[in-house]
Amino acid sequence: MFYSNLKRRNPDEIAQRVVQDIPEGAHVNLGIGMPMRISNHLPRNREILLQSENGLLGMGPLAAAHEVDTELVNAGKQPVTMLPGASLFNHAESFAMIRGGHLDICVLGAFEVSVNGDLANWRTNDDDAIPAVGGAMDLAHGAKLLFVMMDHLTKNGQSKIVNRCTYPLTASRVVDKIYTDLATLAIEDCGVRAIDWIPDLEFDQLREITGVDLLAPR
Amino acid sequence: MIDKFMASAEQAVADVSNGSTILVSGFGGAGLPSCLLAALVRIGAKDLVIISNNAGNAGNGIAQLVAAGRVRKIICSFPRQPDSGEFEKLYRSGAIELELVPQGTLSERIRAGGAGIAGFYTPTAFGTELAAGKEVKVFDGVGHVLERAIRADWAFIRARTADRWGNLTYQKTGRNFGPVMATAARCTVAQVAERVELGSIDPEHVITPAIYVHRLVKE
Numbered sequence: 001m002f003y004s005n006l007k008r009r010n011p012d013e014i015a016q017r018v019v020q021d022i023p024e025g026a027h028v029n030l031g032i033g034m035p036m037r038i039s040n041h042l043p044r045n046r047e048i049l050l051q052s053e054n055g056l057l058g059m060g061p062l063a064a065a066h067e068v069d070t071e072l073v074n075a076g077k078q079p080v081t082m083l084p085g086a087s088l089f090n091h092a093e094s095f096a097m098i099r100g101g102h103l104d105i106c107v108l109g110a111f112e113v114s115v116n117g118d119l120a121n122w123r124t125n126d127d128d129a130i131p132a133v134g135g136a137m138d139l140a141h142g143a144k145l146l147f148v149m150m151d152h153l154t155k156n157g158q159s160k161i162v163n164r165c166t167y168p169l170t171a172s173r174v175v176d177k178i179y180t181d182l183a184t185l186a187i188e189d190c191g192v193r194a195i196d197w198i199p200d201l202e203f204d205q206l207r208e209i210t211g212v213d214l215l216a217p218r
Numbered sequence: 219m220i221d222k223f224m225a226s227a228e229q230a231v232a233d234v235s236n237g238s239t240i241l242v243s244g245f246g247g248a249g250l251p252s253c254l255l256a257a258l259v260r261i262g263a264k265d266l267v268i269i270s271n272n273a274g275n276a277g278n279g280i281a282q283l284v285a286a287g288r289v290r291k292i293i294c295s296f297p298r299q300p301d302s303g304e305f306e307k308l309y310r311s312g313a314i315e316l317e318l319v320p321q322g323t324l325s326e327r328i329r330a331g332g333a334g335i336a337g338f339y340t341p342t343a344f345g346t347e348l349a350a351g352k353e354v355k356v357f358d359g360v361g362h363v364l365e366r367a368i369r370a371d372w373a374f375i376r377a378r379t380a381d382r383w384g385n386l387t388y389q390k391t392g393r394n395f396g397p398v399m400a401t402a403a404r405c406t407v408a409q410v411a412e413r414v415e416l417g418s419i420d421p422e423h424v425i426t427p428a429i430y431v432h433r434l435v436k437e
Contacts, residue, residue, distance in 0.1 A: 091245075092328070092329040
């Protein structure tokens with residue numbers, strides 16, 4: 001498979017790509033897994049307020065060893081810090097904030113995203129797996145813009161961008177942009193548009209790997 | 219004189235009976251009322267229904283209750299953790315029932331329970347497996363799911379400071395479900411790190427007003 005030797009974006013590089021699309025003053029929630037890496041890449045010259053579903057607005061970077069407080073954690077239960085100006089609130093308030101349309105952007109991981117923006121990220125079809133949903137379904141509906149950050153392909157080389165999700169849905173028609181190790185894509189009314197991709201690929205190769213119709217950049 | 223402080227955690231949970239439904243605060247370990255759970259492990263009530271964000275992990279109090287076979291059902295949003303083996307074993311063998319609820323729906327169901335609201339419509343989970351069998355309705359073109367309120371026999375929560383009336387403040391993200399759960403139980407028991415004099419918490423800074431708290435235990 002020709003794509004096995006590609007120079008891909010590593011998770012930090014994907015995080016840096018996402019950050020380019022987060023403007024000054026944005027209120028942003030980061031899902032567990034790969035999106036949490038974004039908190040360590042926020043630019044110093046832009047003020048961005050990170051919301052954590054467990055009741056924190058103004059979340060700072062992950063805590064260094066000497067800063068660890070077990071009562072101050074992010075959605076993945078990792079110790080974090082608070083920025084000056086942070087606020088704390090209870091869970092019902094946090095999810096009222098989330099569902100109420102107050103977040104500008106939410107970044108989630110995914111198993112699959114369909115061409116019309118359906119998101120599958122909470123359970124696989126493995127009967128033995130323990131189902132767990134957390135805040136994903138609330139976040140998918142509540143944020144004004146939903147970004148997905150994920151690997152472009154499964155471990156078996158199958159595209160995670162599909163015509164129709166095969167895994168149980170988290171929410172329908174919610175994803176706006178997809179950031180992967182190979183490319184940045186936008187879900188538009190007329191289809192999936194390629195925004196940018198790694199230098200090792202031509203557009204036609206990206207389209208072939210992705211396995212769904214892709215629109216060329218505007 | 220009102221004094222809701224009790225001598226020990228055992229005393230505070232001694233009358234939890236078999237079959238009780240218990241709200242347990244905490245997000246992972248943050249805000250988890252570990253002293254109350256340890257006392258509950260010791261007193262031996264069984265056939266319990268536990269409502270919490272997680273299903274216990276790393277041998278914590280919920281994990282111990284689960285491992286001891288004392289929990290009939292867990293209502294939670296995220297039972298899958300790298301170290302939640304006790305729950306996973308029983309779940310796979312069918313020995314424990316799981317009601318999986320999206321996290322915001324869980325907190326709002328509890329809020330509704332404490333606020334005298336029977337149910338509410340939310341877009342969360344519309345069109346997914348987690349809405350199966352539930353009444354749905356379209357508002358302004360958006361599908362919504364009818365969710366019912368949750369009330370419980372008990373709420374076990376953790377707070378930072380309490381006065382003898384039961385006014386509470388919390389510790390950072392350890393606050394999480396505590397203030398909401400406190401409102402939705404017949405008897406709310408708060409485990410607190412510090413007891414302070416009545417009047418020493420600025421009324422502007424009280425997070426949970428005393429009316430919601432029935433028993434207090436100093437850690």
